[in-house]
Amino acid sequence: MKRFLLSFALLLAAGTALAQKPTSEPQATPYYPAPPPELAPKTEQGMSVDGLTSPLAQDQAKIARTVIDSDAEAELFANADKIAWGRYAKAKGEKPGTVTVTKGAVWTVKGRLDSTAPGSEGDYASIEGAVEKITAHHVVIRGEVAFRVAKIEDGALCKMAGELHFRRSGRSHVWRLAGGENPCDGSRELFDLVYDKPPPAEKKPAARRG
Numbered sequence: 001m002k003r004f005l006l007s008f009a010l011l012l013a014a015g016t017a018l019a020q021k022p023t024s025e026p027q028a029t030p031y032y033p034a035p036p037p038e039l040a041p042k043t044e045q046g047m048s049v050d051g052l053t054s055p056l057a058q059d060q061a062k063i064a065r066t067v068i069d070s071d072a073e074a075e076l077f078a079n080a081d082k083i084a085w086g087r088y089a090k091a092k093g094e095k096p097g098t099v100t101v102t103k104g105a106v107w108t109v110k111g112r113l114d115s116t117a118p119g120s121e122g123d124y125a126s127i128e129g130a131v132e133k134i135t136a137h138h139v140v141i142r143g144e145v146a147f148r149v150a151k152i153e154d155g156a157l158c159k160m161a162g163e164l165h166f167r168r169s170g171r172s173h174v175w176r177l178a179g180g181e182n183p184c185d186g187s188r189e190l191f192d193l194v195y196d197k198p199p200p201a202e203k204k205p206a207a208r209r210g
Helices: 002-020 055-061 071-077
Strands: 084-085 097-102 110-113 124-135 140-147 159-167 174-176 191-194
Touching: 055 097, 071 124, 071 140, 084 110, 097 124, 124 191, 140 191
Parallel strands: none
Antiparallel strands: 084 097, 084 191, 097 110, 110 124, 124 140, 140 159, 159 174, 174 191
């Protein structure tokens, strides 16, 4: 009986010792802990900022020529000379802006309207781009239309860029930007390119012969 109690006491002591034995720390090796790098990581050098061009110029460069599927529409559009902006079109004292259509292998369009309506000084709308295609009642321009309105986004310049579609109805001499929602507040701007056709010359009565 004494031997049994002694053996039990020895087993219990051994178990307690094993339970209290601290976990050994991992041995240091060449990979643990990791040695510091001899040199700091190198960063790639950025590209030079010299000679950068705007995305608009790159888009225009992709157009090899203006496709004309309607000579009559092209002849009419070549005479577009004014810009009308619906936001201020009916304001007292407001005047249309000017636009120039330049013919060539690639037709270009450039113009601007500076608002002259009282209280809107400093607001303007502009267009610049290359004409991709002219079809009956439809002109496609790749470029941008920009709007600056003091009360929208604290006067930030709001731009629509890319493929712009201008459509004309019936015998009208007005090409209106399809869609035309201001990207800053969603309001419809009614941006028009206009051919202000001069009135026909007044015919003078033929002189009577005596």
